[in-house]
Amino acid sequence: MNSILDLILRLDCWLLLAPLLPGIINKVKAWVAGRRGPPVLQLYYDLARLWKKGVVMSTLASPAFVVLPAVTWVAVLGAAMLLPLGPLGAGLSFRGDALLLLYLLALGRFCTAWAAMETGSAFEGMGTVREVSYAVLAEAAMIAAVLSLSVQSGSISLAAMLAPAMGASAALLAAGLFIVLLAENCRVPFDDPATHLELTMIHEVMVLDHSGPPLAVILHGAAMKLLLFTVLLVQAVLPMAHLKPLLAAAVLAGGVLAVTVAVGLVESLLARFAFRRVPLLLTTAFLLCLFALLVAWKGGLP
Amino acid sequence: MSASTPFALLANATSMPWAEVPAWPVAGFIDATAAELSRGARLCAMFGVPAGAGVQLVAVLAFDTDSILAVGSSTPCSGTFPSLTARHAQAHLFEREIWEQHGLTPDGHPWLKPVRRTAGNAPANGEFFRVAGGEIHEVAVGPVHAGIIEPGHFRFQCAGEEVLHLEIALGYQHRGIEEALSGGPHRATLIQMETIAGDTTLAHATAHATLMEALAASEAPLRAQWLRAIALELERLANHTGDLGALANDVAFLPTASACGKLRGDFLNLTSLLCGNRFGRGLVQPGGCRHDLEPARAAEMLDRLAPVLADTAQAIGWLWDSASVRARFENVGTVSAAQASEIGLVGPAARACGLVRDVRYDHASGWHRFAQAPVTVWPGGDVFARARVRSLEIQRCGEFLGEQLKAPPAGGLRGELAPAAPTRWPWRSSRAGGAKCATWP
Numbered sequence: 059m060n061s062i063l064d065l066i067l068r069l070d071c072w073l074l075l076a077p078l079l080p081g082i083i084n085k086v087k088a089w090v091a092g093r094r095g096p097p098v099l100q101l102y103y104d105l106a107r108l109w110k111k112g113v114v115m116s117t118l119a120s121p122a123f124v125v126l127p128a129v130t131w132v133a134v135l136g137a138a139m140l141l142p143l144g145p146l147g148a149g150l151s152f153r154g155d156a157l158l159l160l161y162l163l164a165l166g167r168f169c170t171a172w173a174a175m176e177t178g179s180a181f182e183g184m185g186t187v188r189e190v191s192y193a194v195l196a197e198a199a200m201i202a203a204v205l206s207l208s209v210q211s212g213s214i215s216l217a218a219m220l221a222p223a224m225g226a227s228a229a230l231l232a233a234g235l236f237i238v239l240l241a242e243n244c245r246v247p248f249d250d251p252a253t254h255l256e257l258t259m260i261h262e263v264m265v266l267d268h269s270g271p272p273l274a275v276i277l278h279g280a281a282m283k284l285l286l287f288t289v290l291l292v293q294a295v296l297p298m299a300h301l302k303p304l305l306a307a308a309v310l311a312g313g314v315l316a317v318t319v320a321v322g323l324v325e326s327l328l329a330r331f332a333f334r335r336v337p338l339l340l341t342t343a344f345l346l347c348l349f350a351l352l353v354a355w356k357g358g359l360p
Numbered sequence: 361m362s363a364s365t366p367f368a369l370l371a372n373a374t375s376m377p378w379a380e381v382p383a384w385p386v387a388g389f390i391d392a393t394a395a396e397l398s399r400g401a402r403l404c405a406m407f408g409v410p411a412g413a414g415v416q417l418v419a420v421l422a423f424d425t426d427s428i429l430a431v432g433s434s435t436p437c438s439g440t441f442p443s444l445t446a447r448h449a450q451a452h453l454f455e456r457e458i459w460e461q462h463g464l465t466p467d468g469h470p471w472l473k474p475v476r477r478t479a480g481n482a483p484a485n486g487e488f489f490r491v492a493g494g495e496i497h498e499v500a501v502g503p504v505h506a507g508i509i510e511p512g513h514f515r516f517q518c519a520g521e522e523v524l525h526l527e528i529a530l531g532y533q534h535r536g537i538e539e540a541l542s543g544g545p546h547r548a549t550l551i552q553m554e555t556i557a558g559d560t561t562l563a564h565a566t567a568h569a570t571l572m573e574a575l576a577a578s579e580a581p582l583r584a585q586w587l588r589a590i591a592l593e594l595e596r597l598a599n600h601t602g603d604l605g606a607l608a609n610d611v612a613f614l615p616t617a618s619a620c621g622k623l624r625g626d627f628l629n630l631t632s633l634l635c636g637n638r639f640g641r642g643l644v645q646p647g648g649c650r651h652d653l654e655p656a657r658a659a660e661m662l663d664r665l666a667p668v669l670a671d672t673a674q675a676i677g678w679l680w681d682s683a684s685v686r687a688r689f690e691n692v693g694t695v696s697a698a699q700a701s702e703i704g705l706v707g708p709a710a711r712a713c714g715l716v717r718d719v720r721y722d723h724a725s726g727w728h729r730f731a732q733a734p735v736t737v738w739p740g741g742d743v744f745a746r747a748r749v750r751s752l753e754i755q756r757c758g759e760f761l762g763e764q765l766k767a768p769p770a771g772g773l774r775g776e777l778a779p780a781a782p783t784r785w786p787w788r789s790s791r792a793g794g795a796k797c798a799t800w801p
Contacts, residue, residue, distance in 0.1 A: 091618030180497045184518065247684065250612035255506070257499065257516060257523070329613035329684040332692075333521050 065139075068149045072138045076281040077101035079288065079318050083245075086322025101281060108274035116267060119176040126173035127272045131279040133166040138286050142217045144298040144306035151217045156204050159216065160197075163242075166279070167193055174264035185263030188333070192248060192260070195340035196241040199347045203235055206351035207294060220290075221299035227350035227357065232295045234346030236320070239287040241340055243280065245321055247331040248339075258330075288317045366392060367421060367430035373725035375574045381433050386417060386441045389434035393419045396430065397448045402704055404429065406444070406454035408462040411436040415462045424722040443468040450704030476531050483513070483531035491517040491524050503532045545572065545646075554641050559602070562588070562595045562631075565644040570725060572646035576777050582727075582769040584648035589727035590764055591631060591640050593757045598627035600708075600750040600757075601672055607747050608679060611688040619675035626668040633661055648774030655768075662765050669758040676751045689744035696741055708753065712746040714739035733760040 081098035088095020097103075115123060140155045140162070142148040148155070171190055174182040206227060207219040241248045244261035253259065259266075265276050292313030298306045331339065370376050384392060397403060401421040408415040414436030421430040434441070443466035444451040453475065455466040460474045477484045482503070490498065497518055503511035511532040517525040537552050553568040554561045566588050573579055580588070605620025628638040635643035635651040643649055653661070679685050695705070700713035710717040718735040720728045733756045738748040 087614060091614055092622075093618060180499045180518075181501065183497065184499065187520075246612050253610070253612060255610060257501070325612075326614045329608075329611040329682060329688055331684065332688055335687065 065149050068139065068143075069135070072135065072282060072285065073278075076285045077105060077278060079284050079314075080251075080281055082315070082318045083322040083325065086319050087326050090323065090326035101277065105274045105278055108269075108277070109271050111270040113270040113272060114267075116177040118178045119267075123173055123176040123268075124272050126169040126176075127268065127275045127279070130166040130169040130173075131275045131282075133162045133169070134279050134282050134286065137162040137166075138282060140216060141286060141289055142220055142293070143289070144293070144310055145301060145303050146306070148217055151215060154214050156208065156214050156216050156219060160201065160204065163200075163283075164193075164197070166283070170264060170276070173268070177267045179267065182263055182266060184257075185260050185266075188260045189244075189264060192241055192336060192340065195337055195344065196238050199234055199238045199340060199344040200242075202344055202347035202351055203231055203238070203294070206231060206347060206354045209351060210354040220293040221297070227353035228295045230346050230350040230353065232291065234343045234350060235287075235291045235294060236317070237339060237343035237346070239284075239291055239317070240321065240324065241336075241343070242287055243284045246325040247328050248336055250330045253330075285314070288314045291317055365396060365423075365430050367396065367432040370429045370431055371427070371725075372429060372719070372723035373570045373574050375577065376431070381418070381431050383416070383433045383435050386434040386437040389417060389419070389432060390442050390444050392432060393421070394444055394447045396421050397444075397450070400425075401430065402701075402706075403448065403450045403454070406451055406458070408458045408464060409433075410462070414438045415458075415464055417441065417458065417464075422723065424717060427722055427724070429723070438464065440465045440467045442466070445469050449702050478531060478534070481532065483529045485513070485527075485529040488515045488527050488529075489517070489525055491519075493519070495519050496524070550645060551641075554639075558639055559599055560595070562591045562640040562644060565640070566592060566726070569644050569646040572777065578647075578775060578777060580648045580726075581772045581775050583652075583771045584773050584775075585727040586764065586769050587634075587649045587651075587653060587773070588644055589731070590653070590761060591634055591643055593733075593761055594627055594631045594634070595640060597672075597754060597757050597761075598624050598631070600754050601627060604676055604679070604747060604750055604754075607689075607743065608685070611685060613679070613682060613685050615678050616675050616685075619671070619678075623668060623672045623675060626664075626671075630661055630664060630668070633657060633664070645774075647777035648772070650773075652773055653768070658765050658768065662762065665758065665761060665765075669754070672754060676754070679747065679751075686744065689747055690742060692743045694740070694742045697739070700741065708746065708749045711735070711737045712749040713741040714745075727764075731760070731764060733757065 078098065078101075080101050081096070084100065085095050085098055113124065137159050139149040140151070140159045142151065167189070171186045174186045204219075208214050210227070211219045211221065213219055240246070244251060249260040249262075250258075251262065253262075261280070265273060268276055289310065292310060296309060296313055298309050301309060366382060368376060368381050383389070393403075393406075401423055404420040404422045406417065406419045408417055410416075415438065416436050417434040419432055421432075422428075423430065441464055443455060445455050445466065446468045452469070452471070455469055456472060457475045458464050459466060459469075459472060460477050466472065471489070473486045474484045499516040499518055501514040501516070503513050505512070505514075510530070513529040513532075515525075515527045515529075516523050535555075537556060540552055541549060550565065550568060553564045556564050569580065569588075579585075601620050602624040605617050605624065608614075608616035608620065631640045632638045634640070634653055634657075637643070643651055679689075695709075695713050697714045700710050700715055705713065705715065706717055706719070714737060716735055716737050721732055721735045724732065736749050736752040736756060738745040738752070
């Protein structure tokens with residue numbers, strides 16, 4: 059009974075808090091630019107508005123066009139359930155759940171890409187190609203990061219992997235994971251969530267033909283993914299397993315807020331990269347995670 | 361060089377009797393025009409004038425180094441004429457317009473299709489250019505698209521991330537200004553001119569006023585010309601600042617994008633200080649200006665201008681200081697100087713290709729005959745060069761305004777305008793397109 063209550067509370071937390079992050083990023087951007095900016099709760103209003111709208115379907119699209127965003131959303135939510143929250147542990151935990159987390163994220167991306175191609179638009183095909191080709195590099199970095207956490211802790215269970223302090227490789231991992239976070243969530247310098255220049259969009263163009271509740275699901279899923287990566291980054295760097303639950307929650311919240319503000323600052327102060335320079339940055343992220351792996355592997359030896 | 365041309369010579373913002381424009385049979389006219397273009401002239405305008413059952417083609421050429429325009433025409437013709445575009449690409453849009461308006465077919469035009477004609481609610485673009493190949497994908501954007509600029513349809517031919525070709529079909533929205541102008545000038549003409557494009561209100565109004573004055577063989581009083589020059593430079597400042605902000609926005613560089621949006625408003629407010637309207641509506645009229653700039657307000661404008669210019673310089677400086685922005689601007693969208701002169705580029709776009717082309721200098725009219733800012737040129741032809749030209753022009757524009765506001769000429773604001781002589785060129789009562797030719801803003 060207790061575990062069911064725990065799961066429900068956990069779900070509520072993820073579902074309700076996720077849309078806060080894009081709001082905070084936009085507020086930071088507005089603050090840097092000297093504007094007032096949209097309210098922090100703007101995404102909640104948008105979701106409520108989209109939920110009430112109808113769905114426009116292309117005559118070419120199959121029902122998968124509506125189903126796939128839901129699959130993506132469930133995959134991301136499932137991945138979130140696997141992620142332990144400090145001393146509270148994960149909603150679901152078993153040996154090898156780190157691999158499931160990676161595969162759930164990949165499944166989410168696969169479904170988004172498939173849904174984007176449903177309408178047969180060349181335009182969305184372009185966005186999909188970009189998303190998937192970035193993902194190849196971002197996933198390599200992500201796997202290297204998970205591997206280094208696993209080598210460090212000698213376990214492939216997230217609960218154990220995220221518990222110990224990372225020591226020397228923490229800084230390398232933090233930098234690498236931050237770049238992966240920016241790439242995976244389509245933030246500047248990889249993608250510009252604010253622009254609507256058709257030919258340069260990546261994530262925005264993939265969801266261009268979606269409307270109404272499916273679009274709301276996509277937007278909410280994207281916010282959850284951002285929260286997931288932020289929580290992962292904070293926990294991979296800050297050891298908090300042995301803190302008291304309330305203190306751990308405060309540290310986690312503070313860490314998430316700091317990362318979110320950092321994303322906002324990057325977005326405010328950096329121009330977006332040209333496509334041909336993106337692989338370079340993602341390779342850098344991969345190398346950072348790889349060196350974190352090397353440090354975790356050989357660092358302990360005399 | 362231009363002294364030996366068979367074309368009739370004419371300075372900018374002046375007029376000449378229609379009867380004095382030389383005319384040749386159409387093939388000879390095209391040959392003569394091509395010969396002038398081959399030796400360095402630039403095609404300003406080419407259009408048709410209905411004459412009886414046929415159409416007379418008219419070409420206006422500019423010899424920029426000699427600060428002189430040249431005019432020639434064909435004898436009335438119908439059916440087809442040999443295309444000039446095949447020899448000089450800069451004629452392509454003019455010939456398409458002639459074909460559309462008068463039904464004369466340019467024989468040998470490589471890509472003949474309408475400019476403004478519509479089919480239903482859409483522009484009658486006809487075939488889009490297609491690149492063949494299995495790797496090529498065609499991306500169609502619009503007319504409903506993600507910008508708040510006017511509706512337009514864009515066809516991209518892409519091979520992966522490389523855009524090989526773009527074709528644009530505009531004209532989904534019509535206010536019918538061109539039709540409304542015909543038979544004029546009437547009471548609404550000036551207002552219609554001002555509303556052709558909101559951010560170019562002063563330039564279009566000044567062009568119209570100068571045209572009317574040239575036809576009446578008169579000139580606005582010096583103080584009015586001075587005021588127009590100040591207003592035009594304020595308009596330039598606002599547009600360049602807005603453009604640089606848009607460039608920053610397109611590469612997602614937030615600091616300059618946000619600052620320039622605000623600073624553009626500051627420049628518009630200075631125009632408002634001048635005449636009570638942020639876009640300068642109602643300032644210029646044929647024969648002079650409607651509002652004066654008293655010494656007190658001129659001083660206030662100077663005071664307010666300095667901090668805005670300093671802020672603008674700082675906001676633009678962020679662009680050059682940011683490596684991520686420079687990486688996006690450099691070597692992107694490069695137009696070589698040779699291409700620029702081949703397609704007849706003008707304005708900041710030409711100056712960013714290293715062409716020394718500035719109508720304020722080459723074909724000075726109005727106040728610019730007495731006071732000139734240096735021509736701003738930057739070589740390279742890429743986005744970086746286009747941004748640099750704008751930023752340098754903002755500096756020089758600011759200096760120009762600083763000097764001019766301190767030294768106003770005395771005198772009245774409005775002169776008497778004699779009624780236009782109907783036989784004088786370039787006024788054509790039937791079609792307003794020719795109105796562009798007398799002045800070239």
